[in-house]
Amino acid sequence: MKYHSQKVAYWFFAAAILLLSLQIVYGFIMGFAHMGYDGLHSVIPFNTARAVHTNLLVVWLLLGFMGAAYYIIPEEAQQELVNVKLAYIQLISFLLVGVAAIVGYHLNYWEGRKFLEIPRPLDWLVVVNVLTFLGIILATLYKGKKRTTTSLVLTMGLVFAALLYLPGMVWFDNQTMDSFFRWWVVHLWVEGVWELIMGGILAFLLIKLTGVDREVIEKWLYVIVGLTFLSGILGTGHHYYYIGVGKIWLIIGGIFSMMEPLAFLAMALFAVAMYRKGEKRHPNKLALYWTLGTAILSFVGAGLLGMAHTLPQVNMYTHGTLVTAMHGHLAFWGAYGMIVFSFITFALPNLTGRKLYDTVNGQLAFWLSNIGMLGMTAAFGVAGVAQVYLERKTGLEFGAVQQEIEVHFLVLVLNATMFATGITFYIIEFFRYGRPNNEAIGVEETL
Amino acid sequence: MLSKSQARTFFLGGTIVTFAIFLGLSWNSLSNDVPKQTNPQNLTGQVVRGKHLWESNNCMGCHTIFGEGAYYAPELTKVFERRGEGYIKAALMTQTPWAPRGRKMVAYGFSDAEANDLVAFFKWVGEVDLNGFPPKPDVSR
Secondary structure, rough: OOOOHHHHHHHHHHHHHHHHHHHHHHHHHHHHHHHHOOOOOOOHHHHHHHHHHHHHHHHHHHHHHHHHHHHHHHHHOOOOOHHHHHHHHHHHHHHHHHHHHHHHHHHOOOOOOOOOOHHHHHHHHHHHHHHHHHHHHHHHHHOOOOHHHHHHHHHHHHHHHHHOOOOHHHOOOHHHHHHHHHHHHHHHHHHHHHHHHHHHHHHHHHHHHOOOHHHHHHHHHHHHHHHHHHHHHHHHHOOOOOOOOOHHHHHHHHHHHOOHHHHHHHHHHHHHHHHHHOOOOOOOHHHHHHHHHHHHHHHHHHHHHHHHHHHHHHHHHHOHHHHHHHHHHHHHHHHHHHHHHHHHHHHHHHOOOOOOOHHHHHHHHHHHHHHHHHHHHHHHHHHHHHHHHHHHHOOOOOOHHHHHHHHHHHHHHHHHHHHHHHHHHHHHHHHHOOOOOOHOOOOOOOO | OHHOOOOOOOHHHHHHHHHHHHHHHHHHHHHHHHHHHHHHHHHHHHHHHHHHHHHHHHHHHHEOOOOEEOOOOOOOOOHHHHHHHHHHHHHHHOOOOOOOOOOOOOOOOOOOHHHHHHHHHHHHHOOOOOOOOOOOOOOOO
8 A cells, every 4th residue: 555545445345345244144035035935024025135135236346346446546646535534424425325225125115126226315315425436536536646547447437337327317107218228227337337447446456466567458458348338338238128129129239248248258368368477476366366266257157147148039038037147146246246355355465564465264265255156156047047948938837936946046045155154254354454554555565 | 469549449439339329229219119119108197106106116126027127026027918907906905915835925905096006007018019028938848
């Protein structure tokens, strides 16, 4: 760490991990409900658990991105954050809005549109909050000595993410229109601008961890984000196949979403190539594990498993089944969960001055969480394919199919337990690092 | 070999061109497809109230509609055709959780008027032209 104000990142990471833990609890509630054990139904019905699970995911990932930005921007711009106090206020208010939303979900108070369940009044608070965050980042960049490609791509991702929140706040009477614009937020976030954020963070990590020349890394960063938008924007069409708009989307969405894995493939090849090219090795081995891990698993989860059901001929049958949950879990974990973990693993020794670079707990956290998540993905996949065949091909009734596939949720819960154990080890390591402190300034290991 | 400025041009160019195409196609869908495929003339006050109830109770947290939502409870795009008005209203108005095969739905206890609004919404949803979704089962058991 080089700047005092970077310390604020630590608290964003702590909050992110806290919310992830809560997300996992609600995941278990749903896993058990699918197995037929819904003892909490009267307190936390499935739709509450589901909304809490997905919203916590979005909030903890955003907290991770924000924390990473508060760490990266000062270092890249060579400038302290313009207002640290405001950054702390922004964190606390963001958490308060999140808590209010989650309490609301338990009281049947929501907007009720998939992933955008936050009620409208709270939407406005999110907007104010994100504008504050962007204000701090942009002002710091503006005052800074340098504007690097890495910091610009990261900032561009964050600004676009904020802008794209707005189409989700327009009210439509027509369900088709509603769905059409809901995907402008959801799809263009996760298969568009979030990849810019991920690319920016990944580039920063590779510069720090491999010692490869910045110019080389940033050139490929442009190629990757170029591929992302080239395929991802028109790839939105894969959400428009069956919602009441024209058949042109079957062709456009099919072709361009088949190209979407290219950006992730490029990211995986890029990370591995830079790792090989780098002549020096940063001692933070765990950060390198997570960084290469996210590059590879994002290609598998977001790229390949997305491609597996994106063609209209396939999607006709898999649309709205557990096959989507299969893709969703590994995509969000591999691409976004793991990039946040990569960054935290890289930043913690620098923030606290403690060099837990390669510990048993850290290794266990990495392997157990990743193997657990791969197992969960497999369980969802088997359940999903069975569901598609029984329900969509043979016409067996929904409830009867659900009883047939209950056993796969036992497998899911077992793997989720492994995943949660890995996360527990990560949290133990997080606490072992202690708090960020000023003695850590300027003692960071660099290549 | 590719230079950094060429890479930047590829990024900016690709983004601007595909986004322009995307906006054009979206405009076309909203102005031509939506009127043809979704019967906007049938969007009565009752249907809109039904949609509002659908959202304010987060029905998508368990069910799917147009294949979108959660996968805990049945797809409801064609529910009006499949189950009919009586069954739907019974599930919506009951004071104890509706639980076919043991999987519980929240007992919303809707009034008769609210249940009618939701039924009208489902009827409208069922008539939207979804390019063939949901597929008809084609393997004999």
